[in-house]
Amino acid sequence: MTLTTDYYKRAKFLVSALKLTDCPADSGLEVAFAGRSNVGKSSALNVLTNNKSMARTSKTPGRTQMINFFVLDEMRRIVDLPGYGYAKVPENMKQNWQRHLSAYLKYRVSLQGLIVLMDIRRPLTELDQHMLAWSKYGLQVHALLTKSDKLKHGAAKNIYLQTRSRLMNDYPGVSVSMFSAVTKIGVDDLVAVLNTWLGR
Numbered sequence: 001m002t003l004t005t006d007y008y009k010r011a012k013f014l015v016s017a018l019k020l021t022d023c024p025a026d027s028g029l030e031v032a033f034a035g036r037s038n039v040g041k042s043s044a045l046n047v048l049t050n051n052k053s054m055a056r057t058s059k060t061p062g063r064t065q066m067i068n069f070f071v072l073d074e075m076r077r078i079v080d081l082p083g084y085g086y087a088k089v090p091e092n093m094k095q096n097w098q099r100h101l102s103a104y105l106k107y108r109v110s111l112q113g114l115i116v117l118m119d120i121r122r123p124l125t126e127l128d129q130h131m132l133a134w135s136k137y138g139l140q141v142h143a144l145l146t147k148s149d150k151l152k153h154g155a156a157k158n159i160y161l162q163t164r165s166r167l168m169n170d171y172p173g174v175s176v177s178m179f180s181a182v183t184k185i186g187v188d189d190l191v192a193v194l195n196t197w198l199g200r
Contacts, residue, residue: 005191011049011078016066019100024069026109029198030077034101034131035117037083040146043181044117045070045080048190065097067104076198077110084127105134112197113140115190120145120156120178123163132171141174142193143167149180 017023035041046054054070068080081104082097105111116131118124123145124132135141145163148156160178167174175193179186 005188007072008048008078008191008194009050011051011054011070011072013054014069014071014077016068018066020103020107023067023104023108024077028075028077028110029112030069030079030108030110031113031115031194031197032079032081032105032111033115033117034081035083035144035146036119036125036127039083039117039119040179040181041080041083041117044144044146044179044190045078047181047184047187048078065093067100072198078194079111084131105139106137111139113142113193115142115144115193117144117146117179118163120148120159121150123159124166129170132167132174135171135174140197141171142190143174143176144179144186144190145176146179146181148178148185149182 015022015024033041033045046052049070065082067082070078070080072078081101084094084097084101105114114131114134116128118128123143132141132143143163145156145160151159156178160176164176167176177186177189177193179190
């Protein structure tokens with residue numbers, strides 16, 4: 001089955017889960033999106049689904065505090081994971097998020113792949129690498145270098161090439177592309193990855 005760009009516009013909010021046991025039935029196929037707080041994850045999801053209110057955006061990092069599921073059809077979903085990093089929340093809450101996030105990534109059978117979003121101006125932070133490392137446990141991972149419009153094309157391309165080279169060495173199998181929610185750079189590349197993981 002080939003999924004077109006328009007297919008993702010049908011995304012509808014399904015449910016929010018605080019922990020693995022609150023997630024919907026573990027059947028079908030789903031792809032999860034993860035990234036540091038304020039990296040542009042919600043904006044990327046809104047552009048993908050052509051719905052400005054699909055995923056909440058905020059100038060306050062860490063607003064997404066639960067695992068949010070969006071249904072595409074009866075067999076496919078996209079998942080917005082809690083932002084990690086500089087969220088202005090108590091440390092015990094951050095640890096609680098991390099515990100439930102790890103359980104989701106480790107045990108969720110329907111999870112087909114993980115989109116890791118990284119700010120192109122600050123890629124491959126320590127926290128980013130913790131997420132990329134899931135590729136070493138058999139999970140398909142694709143990295144999006146967000147906010148590419150913030151740099152001139154040449155500078156963005158150089159960072160992309162450097163990041164791709166490092167990923168090839170440290171995280172074999174992880175693919176990468178540039179992305180901008182403003183100029184729509186990389187939307188087609190993202191859709192192609194999702195099609196590969198969900199269009200079966």
